[in-house]
Structures are given as C-alpha cells and as structure tokens.
Amino acid sequence: MDNFxxxxxxxxxxxxxxxxxxAIKQTFxxxxxxxxxxxxxxxxxxxxxxxxxxxxxxxxxxxLENLGPAFNAMSFTTLNIMALAITVILGAVLGKNNKIxxxxxxxxxxxxxxxxxxxxxxxxxxxxxxxxxGLPVETINASGLFIGxxxxxxxxxxxxxxxxxxxxxxxxxxSVPKVITDFFNALIPTIxxxxxxxxxxxxxxxxxxxxxxxxxxxxxxxxxxxxxxTPVGIILLVVVAQLFWAVGIHGGLVVSxxxxxxxxxxxxxxxxxxxxxxxxxxxxxxxxxxxxMVPGGAGLTLSLMIAIFIFSKNxxxxxxxxxxxxxxxxxxxxxxxxxxxxxxxxxxxxxxAFSSGIATAIGLFxxxxxxxxxxxxxxxxxxxxxxxxxxxxxxxGVIVQLIILFVGVLIYVPFVLAENRVKVxx
Numbered sequence: 548m549d550n551f552x553x554x555x556x557x558x559x560x561x562x563x564x565x566x567x568x569x570a571i572k573q574t575f576x577x578x579x580x581x582x583x584x585x586x587x588x589x590x591x592x593x594x595x596x597x598x599x600x601x602x603x604x605x606x607x608x609x610x611l612e613n614l615g616p617a618f619n620a621m622s623f624t625t626l627n628i629m630a631l632a633i634t635v636i637l638g639a640v641l642g643k644n645n646k647i648x649x650x651x652x653x654x655x656x657x658x659x660x661x662x663x664x665x666x667x668x669x670x671x672x673x674x675x676x677x678x679x680x681g682l683p684v685e686t687i688n689a690s691g692l693f694i695g696x697x698x699x700x701x702x703x704x705x706x707x708x709x710x711x712x713x714x715x716x717x718x719x720x721x722s723v724p725k726v727i728t729d730f731f732n733a734l735i736p737t738i739x740x741x742x743x744x745x746x747x748x749x750x751x752x753x754x755x756x757x758x759x760x761x762x763x764x765x766x767x768x769x770x771x772x773x774x775x776x777t778p779v780g781i782i783l784l785v786v787v788a789q790l791f792w793a794v795g796i797h798g799g800l801v802v803s804x805x806x807x808x809x810x811x812x813x814x815x816x817x818x819x820x821x822x823x824x825x826x827x828x829x830x831x832x833x834x835x836x837x838x839x840m841v842p843g844g845a846g847l848t849l850s851l852m853i854a855i856f857i858f859s860k861n862x863x864x865x866x867x868x869x870x871x872x873x874x875x876x877x878x879x880x881x882x883x884x885x886x887x888x889x890x891x892x893x894x895x896x897x898x899x900a901f902s903s904g905i906a907t908a909i910g911l912f913x914x915x916x917x918x919x920x921x922x923x924x925x926x927x928x929x930x931x932x933x934x935x936x937x938x939x940x941x942x943x944g945v946i947v948q949l950i951i952l953f954v955g956v957l958i959y960v961p962f963v964l965a966e967n968r969v970k971v972x973x
Contacts, residue, residue, distance in 0.1 A: 558791075558801075562801050562804070563800075563801075566641075566644055567641075567700055568804040570637060570640045570641050570644060570700075571637065571696060571804045571807075571808070572800065572803050572804055572807070573640050574633055574636045574637040574640055574696075575633070575803070575807040575808065575811065577636050577640075578629075578632060578633060578636055579927070581625040581626075581632065582625065582626065582629075582811055582814065582815075582833075582925055583925045583927050584621065584625050585621065585622045585624075585625030585626035585815075585818065586622075586626070586814060586818060586923060586924045586925040587924060587925075588618045588619075588621035588622040588625070589618070589622055589818050589821060589822070589923045589924065590923070590924045591614075591618050592614075592615055592618040592619065592622075593821075593923075595611045595614060595618075596611050596612050596613075596614045596615035596618060597612075597615070598612055603615075619822065622818060622822065626688070626689070626814075626815045626818055626819075627684070627687065627688045627815075627819070628687050628688070629687075629688055629689045629691075629692060629811070629812075629815055630660075630686065630687050630688060630689065630690070630691030630692050630694075630695045631657065631660075631687050631691075631695070633692055633695055633696065633699075633808075634656050634657055634660045634691075634695035634696070634698065634699045635653045635656065635657050636653070637656060637695075637696055637699040637700070638652040638653040638654070638655060638656025638657065638699045638702070638703050639652050639653040640652075641656075641699065641700065641703040641704070642655075642703055642707075645703065645704070645707040646707075647703075647706065647707055647710060648729070651706070651733060652703045652706070655702050655703055655706045655737065655740060656695075656698065656699035656702050656703055658702075658741055658744075659698050659699075659701075659702035659740060659741065659744040660691075660694070660695050660698040660699065660702075661682070661686075662741060662744040662745040662748050663694070663698060663744055663745075663747065663748030663751070663758065663759040663760065664682065664683075664686040664691070664694075664748070664758055664759070664760045665682075665683055665686065665758050666680065666681070666682065667679060667680060667681065668680075668681040668682075668683055685760070685761075685764075686760055688815060688819070689811070689812035689815035689816065690760075690764055690768070690812075691760050691764070692768065692808050692812055693763055693764065693767050693768040693808065694759060694760040694763040694764065694768075696808070697763065698744070702740055702744065705736075705739075705740050705743070706733075706736050706737070706740055709735075709736035709739060709740070710732065710733065710736050712736075715732075715735045715736060715739075716731075716732050716735075717731040717732060717734065717735070747759075768812075771805075771809055772809055772812060772813065772829075775806075775809045775810065775813075775831055776813065776829060776830060776831050778907075778908060778911050781831050781840075781907055781911075782904045782907050782908060784802060784805070784806060785836075785840050785841075785903045785904055785907055786900065786901060786903070786904045787801075787802060788801065788802045788845070788903075789845060789846055789899065789900045789901070789902075789903050789904070790900055792845050792846060792884065792889075792890075792899070792900075793846075793889070793890065793891070793892075793896055793899055793900045794890065794891060795885070795890040795891065798845060799841075799845065806833075806836070807833065810831060810832050810833040810835075810836060811832075811833055813829035813831060813832045814829070814832040814833065814834065814922070814923070814925055816828070816829050817829050817832065817921050817922065817923045818923045821923050826920075827920065827921035827922070827923055828921060829921050830910075830911060830914045830921050831911075832921070832922055832925070833925060833926075834922050834924070834925050834926030834935070834939045835910065835922065835939075837878065837926050837927075837928055837935060838926050838935045838936045838939055838940070838944060838948060839906060839907070839909070839910030839936075839944075839947060839948060839951060840903050840906055840907045840910065841878065841880075841903055841906070842878070842906070842932055842935075842936075842948050842951055842952060843875045843876070843878065843880070843932055843952060843955075844874075844875050844878055844879060844880025844881075844883070844884075845880045845884070845903065846880065846884075846889065846898075846899040846900070846902055846903055847898075847902040847903060847906055847951070847952065847955035847958070847959075848871070848875055848880040848883045848884065848889070848899075849872075849875040849876070849932065849952060849955070850902070850952050850953075850954075850955025850956045850958070850959055851868075851883065851889075851895070851898070851899075851955070851959045851963075852868040852871060852872050852875060852883060853952075853956050854956045854959040854960050854963045855868045855959075855963055856868060857956075858960055858963045858964060858967070859963050859966065859967065860967045861966060861967065864887060864966070867882075867883065867886045867887050868883065868887075870882060870886065871883035871886060876931050876932050877929055877930070877931050877932075878928055878929060878930075878932075878935075894962055894965055894966050894969065895959075895962055895966075897962070898958050898959050898962050902955055902958050902959070905954065905955075905958065906951045906954070906955065909947070909950060909951050909954060910947060910951065913943075913947045913950075918943055918946075918947065919940045919943045919944055919947055920940070922939040922940055924938055924939050925939075926938055926939045932948065932952075933945050933948065936948040
C-alpha cells in the first residue's frame with residue numbers, strides 16, 4: 548500500500564506541477580458558468596418556447612414562441628463558440644502565469660488559432676459556389692477545443708520567449724510612457740509568431756489537403772471523445788480517479804484536464820443535436836459524472852454512511868458519518884474521506900476504489916435501454932441528491948440515482964461488517 552501510494556503521489560505531483568494541465572483546469576473552471584448558462588437556455592427553449600414540448604403549444608401562451616430566438620442566441624454565444632472562448636481564456640491564464648499581459652496572451656492565442664483554420668465558408672450565391680469570409684462552425688464550437696488549446700499553449704510560450712530577447716526589443720527614450728514602450732516591445736514578437744502560424748497553417752493545408760484543426764480533431768479529439776463514451780473508457784477513467792482518492796489525492800482534480808474538455812464537448816454535441824431537431828447521443832457528460840458516477844461524493848460515500856448507520860457497531864464511525872452526512876447530500880465527500888478516514892484504509896480500499904465504476908455501469912445500462920436519455924442541461928456541482936438528477940434527466944434520473952445509492956449500500960455492507968469484526972478482535 549505504501550509503494551502504491553507513493554507511485555500515485557508522484558503522478559499527482561507531476562500533474563499538479565505541470566503548468567499547462569493546471570492552466571487547462573483553471574480555464575475550464577472559469578468557463579463552467581457559461582456552459583451551464585448555455586445548457587439552461589436549451590432547457591428554457593424546450594419548456595417555454597417550443598410549440599411541441601413547451602408552454603407555447605397552448606394558444607394563451609403562444610407568445611412565448613417569440614423568446615425562442617433569444618434562447619438560441621444565448622446557447623450559441625456560450626456553447627457554439629466554445630473553441631474561441633477556451634482559446635482566449637487559456638491564452639490569458641498562460642499569459643498571466645508567464646508574467647505577460649493577459650490580454651496580449653488572449654489576442655496572441657486567438658489570432659494564432661484563426662491563422663491555422665479556414666477563414667472562409669463555402670456557400671451558394673446565385674446558383675454558384677463561392678467562398679465568403681467567415682469561420683466555419685467546426686472551428687468555433689467544441690470540435691475545435693483541442694487544437695485551440697494546443698495553439699494557445701504554443702503561441703503564448705513562443706511570445707513569452709521572444710519577448711525576453713533583448714535584440715527583439717525596440718529601445719525607447721525614458722520619457723515615452725510605459726504603455727507605448729510595451730506596445731513596441733510586443734510588435735516584433737507578434738509579427739514573428741503570426742507569420743509562423745499563418746505560413747505553417749497554409750503550408751499544411753496545401754501539402755495535406757486539410758486544415759490543421761481537421762487533422763487534430765480526427766487523430767486526437769475524436770478518438771478520445773469516442774473512448775470516454777464507451778463503458779471501458781469511462782469506467783477506467785473514474786476508477787483511476789478513485790485510486791487517487793484512496794491514497795488521499797483529489798482524483799477529480801487529477802483527471803479533470805482530460806475529463807472536462809471531453810465531457811463538456813459531449814454536452815455541447817447533445818445541445819447542438821437537439822437544436823437541429825435530432826436526438827442527443829452522448830451519454831457521458833460532466834453532469835452524468837456528477838449525478839450518476841459520484842452521487843453523494845466520490846466513491847459513493849453517501850452509501851457508505853447509510854451502511855454505517857444501519858450495520859456499524861463502531862460509535863466513532865457513526866459519529867463521523869453523522870457529521871459528514873449533510874455535506875454528502877451535496878456531493879462533498881472530503882469530511883468522510885479524511886475523517887473516517889478512507890485514505891489508505893485497508894478495509895474500505897476495494898469498495899471505495901471501485902464502487903464509482905459500478906455506479907457508472909449502472910447509469911450506462913439504464914441509458915442503453917432508453918430509461919434515461921443523454922442530457923442537454925448541465926448539472927452543476929453542489930446541487931443536492933435528487934435535484935441534480937431531476938434537472939438533467941427528470942424523474943427517471945432520480946430513480947436511477949436511488950438505485951445506484953442502494954447498490955452502493957449493498958457494496959459497502961460486507962466491509963462495514965468486516966470493520967465490526969476487526970474492532971471486536973482488537
């Protein structure tokens with residue numbers, strides 16, 4: 548156990564010390580309110596403005612249909628421009644970390660990204676195909692997330708390095724205001740970077756016949772998106788997160804640089820499908836993770852507390868569970884994880900590490916039989932048990948969540964009884 552803990556500790560330290568993974572985590576944390584707002588716009592559209600499912604279907608409330616375009620605009624400006632927004636935010640975060648102007652970092656990242664993607668849209672005007680100025684949808688929505696993050700990291704790092712080169716600076720008299728001096732000092736690095744990305748982007752397109760964003764999406768982002776939608780892929784990811792939890796490291800934060808972009812992109816794909824009159828198809832979203840994979844906290848700790856209340860003879864465990872119960876209703880597991888503790892606990896290690904994987908399998912099963920459908924409303928962390936499932940999946944989601952918690956109790960009961968025997972023997 549010590550060797551295992553040391554190994555995971557080293558991995559977590561490497562992840563936490565990696566400035567790019569940390570910047571990505573910060574970026575998606577900053578953008579999360581916009582994702583939630585965009586998903587709620589879709590919900591409002593369905594509940595209010597839709598003439599098929601909303602209140603607008605009733606003649607007395609038909610005027611609500613006029614709000615539909617506003618809700619669509621709200622969804623578009625949050626979810627359909629995700630690649631641009633993430634690129635801008637990541638550029639600012641990296642710029643701040645590198646001690647350059649965050650706004651400069653944002654603009655460098657955005658300009659470099661646009662330089663490598665198509666800047667025209669093919670359309671038909673007067674019966675003839677023409678290329679008009681504009682950015683195709685796949686370059687601004689979630690399909691461009693990975694290439695946007697890659698370009699942001701490379702461009703800001705290049706700018707930071709070039710800005711420190713004295714021979715690229717333009718010496719100005721001391722009487723010149725600092726803002727003017729900074730402008731001239733950024734001029735040459737900016738020209739060099741935009742030349743590099745513009746030439747590389749066009750050269751890549753000429754040699755391969757496709758744009759860089761299309762290439763990166765096909766070989767990196769799309770396979771990863773497919774992988775996390777498979778039972779094996781997503782169960783493996785949550786088990787890895789739980790193994791970190793089991794040795795005292797916040798597993799959610801460790802896997803979030805990989806998890807968040809993929810699961811947020813899945814939600815965006817579901818919303819786009821619904822807006823286009825199609826059925827959503829991405830089961831595993833960030834809301835699915837919160838509501839069904841870790842309900843009551845990482846490792847189904849709410850289920851453990853219930854099992855302790857019913858079967859435990861250990862008054863200390865019961866007392867800690869009573870203190871931890873209310874936070875667990877809101878998905879906060881730290882009090883029980885570090886209070887019982889579950890960290891490096893040989894009795895509870897197995898259920899704590901693998902119960903979320905079983906919960907994931909249950910959620911995927913009910914999705915596969917159509918009892919719950921892929922969600923289009925994101926479920927923010929911190930909502931209580933039942934409420935989060937209802938918001939995303941209706942009453943069916945609540946039923947599935949209760950089943951998962953019940954199964955979690957059954958998983959933990961043998962280990963609670965084992966703890967009883969250990970306490971008696973000691």
